[in-house]
Amino acid sequence: MPELPEVETSKNGIAPFTEGQRVKKMIIRNGALRWPVDDSLPERVTDQIITQVSRRAKYLLLHFSGGNLMIHLGMSGRLRVVNELQPADKHDHIDLVLANGKCLRFTDPRRFGSWVWSPSELAEKLLNKLGPEPLSSEFDGDYLYRQCKKRKAGIKQVIMDNQVVVGVGNIYATEALFLVGIRPTRAANRLSKAKAHELVSLIKDVLSKAIKQGGTTLKDFTQSDGKPGYFKQELLVYGRQGEECLICGQTIKSVRQGQRASAFCPKCQQ
């Protein structure tokens, strides 16, 4: 997925075309997503106005008077605003056709994404577990330090844990740990308070910067107008295993943690 900056970029891209618009029709071509898309959704949103578009964690929320549509992009999901007459492609699973002749189109080859109505039992279950937003003041050095003291797992797994802080995925966790000079495998409970403060500040920096650049385009992600995100050029270690460290020239290594690759520089990160 799309990590937090990509979701934020999608939100900013679609908001001007969707806020204040009435939904004319909802088309579900393939509802077999992370959770089966509720059959009653079209009935629920048809003729309703999208009052606001917001984000919570990696969920994009379309607000209606009676509740929200919670959209998650999973690993390969994408939202675009297209003309309603544009023919649907192979993985274009859901359309929200709007009164202004535009169409909010959801594309997701791997179908790990989701469209869930909130409030609902499922929505509460998903939302209740979520930790603070990474860019909020609640996520600060003292907080992360307290969370880390309880855990002996690798620091990278802790900052990627949604219960600790939301929105930090593999790319930005990897980058922030490089910037702070700590190996992803370092036991979280061995992080000093000073480093916890520094790490929080770098996570915020890297996420904010990525949002400004329109996110990171690897393969699937594009902004809602179809343009790529430009943060990829800024990546210092993610995906660079085998290449030279841009700071010291050492070969970037990669380890697997929780079935996920973690790239790091063996010299810059201890």
Next chain:
DNA sequence: AAAGACACCTGGGAGC
């Protein structure tokens, strides 16, 4: 309570 493995699914690239 926490950690680890596994699940969901398709497509792209590497290697043979």
Next chain:
DNA sequence: TGCTCCCAGGTGTCTT
């Protein structure tokens, strides 16, 4: 050209 295998932005669930 084609097959097989591994990998990929996430995260809920089940087992130790």
